Amino acid sequence: MARLDKVKNMTGLVECYGKSSKLRELVNLVVVGGYIDVNKSKDKEELAEIEKMHDLMKQYNMHGQFRWIPAQMNRVRNGELYRYIADTKGAFVQPALYEAFGLTVVEAMVSGLPTFATCHGGPAEIIEHGISGFHVDPYHPDQMATLLVDFFEQCQKDPSHWNNISDGGLKRIYERYTWKIYSERLLTLTGVYGFWKHVSKLERRETRRYLEMFYILKYQDLVKSIPQAVDEQH
Incomplete structure (x- = not known):
């Protein structure tokens, strides 16, 4: 296939x-x-x-x-x-x-x-x-x-x-290879990247592109499915 x-x-x-x-x-x-x-x-x-x-x-x-x-x-x-x-x-x-x-x-x-x-x-x-x-x-x-x-x-x-x-x-x-395991690894990578960027003050282009790709392919649609908060006072 x-x-x-x-x-x-x-x-x-x-x-x-x-x-x-x-x-x-x-x-x-x-x-x-x-x-x-x-x-x-x-x-x-x-x-x-x-x-x-x-x-x-x-x-x-x-x-x-x-x-x-x-x-x-x-x-x-x-x-x-x-x-x-x-x-x-x-x-x-x-x-x-x-x-x-x-x-x-x-x-x-x-x-x-x-x-x-x-x-x-x-x-x-x-x-x-x-x-x-x-x-x-x-x-x-x-x-x-x-x-x-x-x-x-x-x-x-x-x-x-x-x-x-x-x-x-x-x-x-x-x-x-489940999505749960993958997302946990991604969060770990994000944490490491955040620390590395903080101490080095340099851009890590490849990681940023990877995170952007993951957001566009996976999380962008998920965000749309989350209901918006409703103000009960109105």
Whole structure:
């Protein structure tokens, strides 16, 4: 579930799946992202990825095993997609060549999905390998396929294995990545910044921009929802 950019490596995941006969015997693959029709995109990079995706589907004859869903803008529907895959005891794979943070990783984990995510970037910090998910190296697709095969084969032998990784992911998110925890850290950062500015009398441009972004994206709308005080004397 991502943009159809080269760095997101969606076609890399499809190729990895197509080449692995063992993985194809165990599970189907669902990809969510981009346009399916090349005539609907004007981005050269996305056009190349769309064409590559169609070529891979033909090359590996994945009819009946692979479903490509166009990018979804409805957040509720996205949440239902995560839940549907979780209800069928599936897994989520984030195969990006590099990912700064990994919002879809957090979304998948909080939906209870065992998550396999790139070891390059933010997801490497979010996931504890083998406990709350798994790290995969997109530059070694054979190893990624083997890790997925091992997981699903173990789940077949012991269904509790799926639940253990699912529970580990949920625990990790609730311990580290809730809005409550984030806001507390932000308040701590604000306090440190205020003290630092007081003693140094210098501007910290990056932190100020960050706080402004957080206010615009999160708190500005919340402020509007607070009812105004009413003077009871009138």
